[in-house]
Amino acid sequence: MPGNTESGRAMKNRIKVFRAMHDLTQDALAQQLGVTRQTILAIEKGKYDPSLELAFKIARFFNVSIEEVFSYPGAP
């Protein structure tokens, strides 16, 4: 289920880095993905973990694998 992890170990992500590489604003990325800017902001700040569908959309938009964008603390 998407959302912030109840254990407090939120996923890490590099969306901000990829955004900067593609010279994209949060608003522009949000429009491309069909979500609100607040959602992109919440994901970047670790306040919200996206659904698998949105995570894949983000990875495909930047043309990278999902592991390059998202990582989970403690995962190998």
Place this chain on the structure above:
Amino acid sequence: MSELTNICDLMKQNTFYILAGIIGLVEVGMFWFSVRYMIPYLISAAFLVGVLILYLAWRSITDRQTDERAVLINQKAGMATFMVFWVIFFATSLGSAVIGLGAPPFPHFPRPPDQGPGRINESIKPFGDGQGLPGESIRPPDDGLIRLGHFGYLQLALLFLMFFLYVGFRIYYARKYGEWESDEEQD
């Protein structure tokens, strides 16, 4: 009908809020009218129609911004409201059941001696010229019905509590999921 559909198709989010405000005012007016002329079905029907109009208008909003995070916030707030509300509702219902069980099974409500079956109760006499609406016949409700009406206060209080609980939880979860976070991109 098609013109109405076209108007609805053009509805923006802010137009919806204005419409909701107008409908709210109309509902308040209907409630006042219903109380004044003792027509309980009027406000019930008006409320149902108002909700139906709002639902149809809400569906036709063109610039509605909903995504998975907003849905999650609504779900969480709704579930938390339900969890708290059913406990309060159960407790209140238990108290009401005790009152009901403590009362005699067939209560007798004696009518005041100065009021015959067809006489208008002074307390519900219409304002103004006292004639009421044309063709209107006013019958005094029996005491049991009035007591049932008083029970409505409790129900309304519980519904308002439910509403405020939802708003509170909505704010809590919106904050938790970064609704009011700001960063360097924000104006």
